[in-house]
Amino acid sequence: MIPKLILSLLIITCVSCEKFRFDNYTLYKILPKDLNEIKVLQNLYDSDTRFDFWRDPVPNAEYVTVVSAPKYKGELEGLLNRSGIAFEVAMQNIQNAIDKERVGQYNRNNIWSMRWDRYYDLSAINAWLDDLARQFPSLVTIVSAGTSYEGRDIKGVKISHGEGRRIIFIESGIHSREWITPSTVCYAISQLLTSTDPETMAAARDFDWYIFPVTNPDGYVWTHTEFRLWRKNRRPYGSEFGVDLNRNWNSNWLVRGSSTNPSSINYAGPGPFSEPETKHLADYLRPLADRIELYLSMHSSGQLLLIPFGNTTEPLANYHDALNIGRRAMGALSVRYGTPYTTGNVAEAIYYATGITVDWVKEHLHVPLVYIYELRDRGTYGHLLPPDQILPTAEETMDSFLDLIHQARRFGYMNSGNSLSVSLGMKIILGITVLQRFL
Ligand SMILES: [Zn+2]
Missing domain, CATH: 3.40.630.10 (Zn peptidases)
Structure with missing residues (x-):
């Protein structure tokens, strides 16, 4: 997840900016093997909004996926290694996948x-x-x-x-x-x-x-x-956006x-x-x-x-x-x-x-x-x-x-x-x- 402050600034200033790029943002697939490991991930989920969880750490999760900005990857991997939690890099650079998402042109009346x-x-x-x-x-x-x-x-x-x-x-x-x-x-x-x-x-x-x-x-x-x-709608609430x-x-x-x-x-x-x-x-x-x-x-x-x-x-x-x-x-x-x-x-x-x-x-x-x-x-x-x-x-x-x-x-x-x-x-x-x- 992008840090809240940066995200807020980005959105406030983004009216005329270029589309945000996720260069070197990494998708991790984490494979917790027991409830103790799930609890470590739940603690991270509850306390740290820097990471964007795509699959949440629920008690019987087969896997958990989370995206990290480049500057926080070391911290995340360190936590996982110290806790003995297995993980793999699903996508090293998610911008590559975004670049491959072809958006088509629809020809009107056809x-x-x-x-x-x-x-x-x-x-x-x-x-x-x-x-x-x-x-x-x-x-x-x-x-x-x-x-x-x-x-x-x-x-x-x-x-x-x-x-x-x-x-x-x-x-x-x-x-x-x-x-x-x-x-x-x-x-x-x-x-x-x-x-x-x-x-x-x-x-x-x-x-x-x-x-x-x-x-x-x-x-x-x-x-x-x-x-x-x-993920959310675009209604502003204070300096934030979306429900x-x-x-x-x-x-x-x-x-x-x-x-x-x-x-x-x-x-x-x-x-x-x-x-x-x-x-x-x-x-x-x-x-x-x-x-x-x-x-x-x-x-x-x-x-x-x-x-x-x-x-x-x-x-x-x-x-x-x-x-x-x-x-x-x-x-x-x-x-x-x-x-x-x-x-x-x-x-x-x-x-x-x-x-x-x-x-x-x-x-x-x-x-x-x-x-x-x-x-x-x-x-x-x-x-x-x-x-x-x-x-x-x-x-x-x-x-x-x-x-x-x-x-x-x-x-x-x-x-x-x-x-x-x-x-x-x-x-x-x-x-x-x-x-x-x-x-
Ligand atoms: Zn959904």
Whole structure:
């Protein structure tokens, strides 16, 4: 993490400056072998904001990742060596990975110019969504979940083949530096509209899909123009900027895993729903609540599928069903490229965190199935996933979306309408091999 003072100066003076460079900032992958070693890392996490933890030191962490500025690397390595904690350098110079992150140009009025080996900025994504609405006027409606602090539209699409269907709601990009999430859900949008795979077509037909690729547009723009590793929104608080929008929801707000310090990467804001992005999204969700069957909150990284709640490891609500459905869907995700995912409760699998989106959705909207995805990878590149992994990530994630639907139906969820018999019938008739994995 950049020292707070330097970061503040940087942001204050950065209105007209060049994009910040992370030359010789190093990503460490730390491999603690017991709880004592975890405690050393937790102490560092709690007491020292110079280091940017990408995976937190939770009690059962397989690994912890942390970025250090060049001038603090000796101190960090010294602490790890003195404590006997194993670590490896995942990336010596993260600026190299940033330089390789190709950002594509989208050609207006040509939906096929959106490529899956490029990242895109906000204007490109929004232009593409507008073009999809023109290309598929009977299926795609542009929707808005309000405006951000800086006045940007929180734009999404509704894909619907007719009125009255149950809803699958996908929210992505709330942590702005997690670029793989907008790319992955844009790919899902493209598949729902253009795929000829019968299972994908059935999924598109059977549900109303609400998909918001970038729910933190101000932060996302900032990652493209000024500071690649920005996570929060861009609202100023004193001399600091930004609230962690995934700690600002009105569900056990500020109870665990969040901060009252505006300079913290986990700053929860001055109160629940203090931020326009979360408040407007909540207002948008409430009238839809009765129809939402499945809510997906897209994050990276770690290859995890997480189930509410973030403040307790107690198996609340329909936890066991959600776990079983999720585990099976992650099996389907691994078929294509062998990518392993772990499924579990937020608090046990990743961190104690409250005020998070999915907890509010589960607690207040009573949506039957609610998940967080933490997409690729497991500590090699973290938030700087190379562009040649965009398509594989998006493909395997789409596989899992379809299997979530399939498994949910097996467990008695998402069964409204007669779509199950139609989609299974089509698979049998066409002899689609994908069916094999369901048997
Ligand atoms: Zn995130």
